[in-house]
Amino acid sequence: MSVDVAWAIEWVRRSAQTVAEHRDELVELDRQIGDGDHGENLDRGFRAVVTKLDALEEQPAQIGDVLKLVATTLMSTVGGAAGPLYGTAYLRAAKATAAAELDSAGVVALIEAALDGIVARGKATTGEKTMVDAWSPAAEAAVAAADGGGSPADVLAAAAQAAARGAESTIPIAATKGRASYLGERSVGHLDPGARSTQLLLAEAAAAAGA
């Protein structure tokens, strides 16, 4: 399957689905080291995205158009830290994907733009127990897969797998950014909810591409 506008729409619908399915898990992860709203907030946001998608009169011409709709909707419905962070991620990704279809380099650009957006807003680096710990290895893996000649779907699959490992890697970390940092050492031993939601979203990006 090619990574085109239909893929983008499929990715978004699948994202809404997986967030709804994992709503309670994300709430519970956030309850452990945060304030227990991450699943609720993302679920509210992606429901709104789907509503807007359903209301579209015609299919967008470019992938960036879909991602921009996601960005603005998340920004205005999610709130909390995740709202602006994901909002900016999708906004930057949208700017990088003004095309009807993406080749492998284009997929890399999408993921790198998203990561840059998150870092620009949240000022976190890897190892601080945030979603950056999932996005950053995902971007690296995407680069490697593209360099190795992988297809767009291969690139997404590599990114998704790296995000999963990245999410896992947050468990032993003591948070130094975001709400979990208030817990200091007490945040050790818990999976970061934002890293987990990143893992879920990137898994659907790959699945939507048939990978």
Add this chain to the structure above:
Amino acid sequence: MSVDVAWAIEWVRRSAQTVAEHRDELVELDRQIGDGDHGENLDRGFRAVVTKLDALEEQPAQIGDVLKLVATTLMSTVGGAAGPLYGTAYLRAAKATAAAELDSAGVVALIEAALDGIVARGKATTGEKTMVDAWSPAAEAAVAAADGGGSPADVLAAAAQAAARGAESTIPIAATKGRASYLGERSVGHLDPGARSTQLLLAEAAAAAGA
């Protein structure tokens, strides 16, 4: 043992003891159909009584002096419904016992005066699920025992036994006086805390007389 000033003092000390021992039980009974303070309030009151008794320079001359000390102390330390009710009971009993020693008729007068005081203040009759249901049969039994030629100790013993039966008799009643009346039918099946404390106090009156 004769029913004299020493008896009165012994009764009061034993009362404090039994109330302390049954504090939690009385709290629990009151928690079921009231506001859970009866044991705490009586315990606070009788502790204060003992403190005052200990502080006396010389032994009072009359039984009434002892009972008046109980009355005024309970009145100013117990609060709630039980404070004025028991306070008035002991006050009336004190007035009826201006003597160094009581014969059987004197004991009857003590108990009847106490009952009259409670009824005068609380306006309850038997069958309303209050302490009257213990005091009233106690007074009747006292009269019968005295009429039958019983000793002062016999009269106290008869009163105590009747009070115990009277207390039990409150269980099936739906309260129509006091806080328990707010529960209506939901008060059925519970022992009235004031009747129970009456039973405890009269049992010690008998025990103090060696009965």
Add this chain to the structure above:
Amino acid sequence: MVDVKKLINDPRTVVAESLEGFAAAHADLVEVHADPAYVTRAGGAVNGKVGLVSGGGSGHEPLHGGFVGVGMLDAAVPGAVFTSPTPDQIAPALQAADGGKGVLAIVKNYTGDVLNFETAAELADAEGVTVRTVVTNDDVAVEDSLYTAGRRGVAGTVCVEKIAGAAAERGDDLDAVVAIAERVNASVRSMGVALTACTVPHAGKPSFDLPEDEIEIGIGIHGEPGRRRIPLASADEITEMLLTPVADDLGLAGGEQVLLFVNGMGGTPASELYVVYRRARALLEARGVQVTRSLVGNYVTSLEMQGASVTVLRLDDELTQLWDAPVHTAALRW
């Protein structure tokens, strides 16, 4: 000494220590006397003004100490938790409140409160203080019948204290203040719900046992169980169960004006009280009743109980004016 999960040092000292804190925090408004415990206005009795005194068990804060000040009470008498105060506390408070024009005692209808205030009034009378008593009984959860100790006094008591306080402040004599207090009491009705019980410090466990999916309708303010236990329902449904008997008992007709007072029992977030207010107001408006004054907050509480009560006061021009009159107390101020 603490074996119950509360911010206290010792169940036996909590009332006294709380009063000490209250006195220090509001020294501009009140003076707190210890042993016997009672609260008066900072300046003492106001010469030539009818005095107002109320009291009852502690655990209902800000009632009554929080309502001592200009425009409301002259003195308040706190008993042990949920236990009415004793005559030796009440009597000096009555005396302290007397500015030479007599004192109105506002007593919530409970056997203990009535009896203790009765004795105290006799004592004060013996000291030359004229005392008149108004017993509040606004709780429609309890029928006023032969089979009860009569309706209880609950949140409506705040309305009586505020409005009678304003009447005294404007210079009404004792008869007039008593008449206003009685009129307010006759015009106000309340009913409450508990979602959880509260824990009295000295008891150390909840005042009743309530399963996770049940609530108590028709509760009092002393942690007693309510009239009936029902399955958990929505705020709108619960509000209707409270508002309907209140409005019916008042016999409210279209076109009438009322004060709507949603009172928190102590442990319910303000946000939920406003959800209840929203529905209660809609129900009143559906009857054609106009809500012209409102009060929402924790005013007559049961420690940390979760729940609320709905109070409606029928207003006329005079009562509205007296409600609006300035008040400056720790808990009510405008």
Add this chain to the structure above:
Amino acid sequence: MVDVKKLINDPRTVVAESLEGFAAAHADLVEVHADPAYVTRAGGAVNGKVGLVSGGGSGHEPLHGGFVGVGMLDAAVPGAVFTSPTPDQIAPALQAADGGKGVLAIVKNYTGDVLNFETAAELADAEGVTVRTVVTNDDVAVEDSLYTAGRRGVAGTVCVEKIAGAAAERGDDLDAVVAIAERVNASVRSMGVALTACTVPHAGKPSFDLPEDEIEIGIGIHGEPGRRRIPLASADEITEMLLTPVADDLGLAGGEQVLLFVNGMGGTPASELYVVYRRARALLEARGVQVTRSLVGNYVTSLEMQGASVTVLRLDDELTQLWDAPVHTAALRW
């Protein structure tokens, strides 16, 4: 729709319904805009006055909507429960608060609040509104270090809103109001304790699990666990654990004057707050510090959480005057 024991209809509508009730109960003071949700003063922006806006997650009531009115905020922006509001809510609130002299946004230091207000300020700026932001961070439980997102903004935010509000009301320009807000923030410190967790409606279970005999010291206001968990202690001991770091961090010296603010987390009875106040005051006095102003009550809450926080604000003549200046809001009035 209700499966959590709360006076609500539906976790998804509770914020909107609560705002509806709030709007109806305080129509003389506020106007509530729905979709996007924000609260403004009834009359709208005051011409020629610096506007003040604050906001944050819901569940902290009366913060912030309860502080909208003369002498304090011009607008407040409530997010979902414990979730900072979104830029499309905040931006119109900033615009609505602008009386032509610019707007001060008072933001509690949380990543979400800071980011959303940042974006909103850009949007408002694009519409020609000058926005300056002061981020409050009074919570000494969290170190302001490389290893945290910085100290949190908690109850001290009320002091910033009140005093900056008074400065704006007296006619200070934006620079001056910002300077006052920053000065208050630099002079105020807080620390809190939780005896119980709270339950966020959409989560349906307590925000953390706490055994019957343990408490959390150093909590925030979003139901997060605290810095450490300790065995239940007496109110005096707990108060000392809160007051000492607060006073130390402020570097309070003998002879200084302070405002002492004991804040309830929502589910703690007023009586217990006064027990805490009593001890906190005694500890300050033992350091030779004079408590010249006090505030005790539920002002910055975490739903129905049981617990309290202790806030101390170092006062000088100007701050005292601004604190005393008239305020007329739903939750603070004098």
